[in-house]
Amino acid sequence: MTEKDLAQRTSLRFNDLWSYDSAPESSDYVQLKERYDLFIDGAFQPPENGKYFKSINPATEEVLSEVADAGKADVDKAVKAARKAYNGTWSRIPAKERGKYIYRISRMIQERAREFAILESMDSGKPIRESRDIDIPQVVAHFFYYAGWADKLDYAFPGVKPKAVGVAGQIIPWNFPLLMAAWKIAPALAAGNTVVIKSAESTPLSLYKLAELLRDAELPPGVVNIISGAGNTGAEIVQHPDIDKIAFTGSTEVGKLIQKSVAGTDKKYTLELGGKAANIVFEDAPVDQAVEGIVNGIFFNQGHVCCAGSRLLVHEAISEELVRKLKMRMETLIVGDPLDKNTDIGAINSRPQLEKIQRYLAESVEEGQDIYQTKCTLPEKGYWCCPTLVDNVSQSHRVVQEEVFGPVLTIQTFRTPAEAISLANNTPYGLSGGIWTDKGSKIFKVGKDIRAGVIWSNTFNKFDPTSPFGGYKESGVGREGGLHGLLPYLELSK
Ligand code: NAI
Ligand code: MG
Numbered sequence: 001m002t003e004k005d006l007a008q009r010t011s012l013r014f015n016d017l018w019s020y021d022s023a024p025e026s027s028d029y030v031q032l033k034e035r036y037d038l039f040i041d042g043a044f045q046p047p048e049n050g051k052y053f054k055s056i057n058p059a060t061e062e063v064l065s066e067v068a069d070a071g072k073a074d075v076d077k078a079v080k081a082a083r084k085a086y087n088g089t090w091s092r093i094p095a096k097e098r099g100k101y102i103y104r105i106s107r108m109i110q111e112r113a114r115e116f117a118i119l120e121s122m123d124s125g126k127p128i129r130e131s132r133d134i135d136i137p138q139v140v141a142h143f144f145y146y147a148g149w150a151d152k153l154d155y156a157f158p159g160v161k162p163k164a165v166g167v168a169g170q171i172i173p174w175n176f177p178l179l180m181a182a183w184k185i186a187p188a189l190a191a192g193n194t195v196v197i198k199s200a201e202s203t204p205l206s207l208y209k210l211a212e213l214l215r216d217a218e219l220p221p222g223v224v225n226i227i228s229g230a231g232n233t234g235a236e237i238v239q240h241p242d243i244d245k246i247a248f249t250g251s252t253e254v255g256k257l258i259q260k261s262v263a264g265t266d267k268k269y270t271l272e273l274g275g276k277a278a279n280i281v282f283e284d285a286p287v288d289q290a291v292e293g294i295v296n297g298i299f300f301n302q303g304h305v306c307c308a309g310s311r312l313l314v315h316e317a318i319s320e321e322l323v324r325k326l327k328m329r330m331e332t333l334i335v336g337d338p339l340d341k342n343t344d345i346g347a348i349n350s351r352p353q354l355e356k357i358q359r360y361l362a363e364s365v366e367e368g369q370d371i372y373q374t375k376c377t378l379p380e381k382g383y384w385c386c387p388t389l390v391d392n393v394s395q396s397h398r399v400v401q402e403e404v405f406g407p408v409l410t411i412q413t414f415r416t417p418a419e420a421i422s423l424a425n426n427t428p429y430g431l432s433g434g435i436w437t438d439k440g441s442k443i444f445k446v447g448k449d450i451r452a453g454v455i456w457s458n459t460f461n462k463f464d465p466t467s468p469f470g471g472y473k474e475s476g477v478g479r480e481g482g483l484h485g486l487l488p489y490l491e492l493s494k
Pocket of ligand 1: 229
């Protein structure tokens with residue numbers, strides 16, 4: 001069979017015969033209030049300024065709920081509640097009691113996993129398959145994992161006396177709302193800290209559901225305070241004098257502002273920022289598996305992933321075959337309703353994010369790069385982007401250097417491992433990377449030479465609570481996850 005015949009047969013098979021009936025989850029499963037107030041000191045409280053903003057479903061543009069827009073006075077109230085809870089209860093109860101609360105939280109999230117998964121997909125646009133199979137199970141796993149450390153800190157750091165730092169201020173993004181909250185709340189509580197956490201402006205709802213759950217779990221008031229608001233609310237948390245530690249995940253731009261703002265104070269901080277990971281495929285790689293890994297690396301969660309494999313580096317000898325197979329696979333990806341269980345690629349999280357992606361693509365067209373987009377049909381309402389390849393790029397192009405944060409993959413070829421390593425390292429970021437090869441020795445050599453915090457070999461985007469996560473260069477400061485993830489929440493003294 002010629003390649004043309006194969007391509008024709010494949011497109012016929014997938015487009016005409018393999019169309020799936022829709023199988024949506026029901027949004028009725030989630031009870032939403034029309035309005036959510038700030039969760040401070042164990043109770044929902046209206047914001048001092050009386051201001052609210054709306055959170056929409058990016059797949060339908062419908063308003064889901066409105067949430068409080070916390071101002072300076074509210075942040076101060078939340079920090080005071082956290083301090084009072086730290087001094088009054090949380091630092092006084094035995095560590096094993098702290099652990100029991102965290103275990104209880106994880107079990108209760110597990111019991112309500114379906115509700116959390118549907119809500120997360122509605123508020124963020126991510127496919128239900130991901131929120132159901134990745135986000136929520138990982139949330140539960142993080143709480144379980146850190147619950148286990150609560151009464152074992154002396155064993156975790158032998159020879160030194162671990163002590164909580166106090167009140168943690170936490171600011172999270174919109175790409176994994178509840179999961180980023182779990183990454184931050186679980187280690188903070190296990191280490192004995194109390195928390196003020198702010199959701200991102202487009203995805204505040206799952207954190208308010210979590211607030212209801214924390215109240216049901218009878219977590220002592222003030223131990224976790226959950227607020228909503230935009231960048232200025234985040235800045236109020238960062239600048240508050242009674243915060244001991246800042247944990248931030250988001251853009252490098254804001255990360256730099258935070259770093260400036262805490263310079264000269266004794267606040268501890270961790271920053272988990274952007275990435276521009278290279279997914280490197282050598283000539284001896286298993287090509288079909290690599291295609292799956294590339295698809296998972298960049299199209300997972302619409303490419304709204306800091307560690308996304310957004311740059312494909314492929315050995316010249318196999319580039320034609322790989323790109324052809326990749327395009328065929330991409331044509332089978334289903335873009336659409338995030339609540340449909342068959343959906344591979346959901347909605348782009350917000351209009352500004354879609355516009356940002358479109359600006360990069362328009363620039364690529366202007367610069368004469370080759371753009372390939374699948375023939376996906378898009379719903380009329382909502383924010384969407386078909387899976388996209390950008391070929392004929394050079395290392396200096398912005399689409400190769402900067403974080404697009406969408407389902408957009410650039411393609412470059414290389415001839416030698418040294419060239420692949422040099423291309424992989426030549427961006428301001430260093431968060432993650434992928435290596436596809438049959439040779440273990442190549443994995444060790446190339447893995448050692450790539451300056452990135454996480455490197456996957458013959459797989460991509462695998463997460464585990466026991467494993468530390470974080471970057472080099474402009475990808476951030478510090479590590480989250482694993483034993484390392486406890487350190488930023490502890491003072492270690494002799
Ligand atoms: P962002 O960095 O502005 O937002 C992240 C969080 O920081 C939100 O909760 C926001 O309210 C808060 N924030 C904004 N300004 C702040 C300030 N001055 N002080 C304290 N907190 C502040 O990111 P944005 O605008 O939503 O997305 C822009 C780009 O950032 C994306 O296109 C993507 O490239 C990158 N990004 C990276 C993420 C990651 O996981 N590393 C997550 C989200 C965005
Ligand atoms: Mg929303």
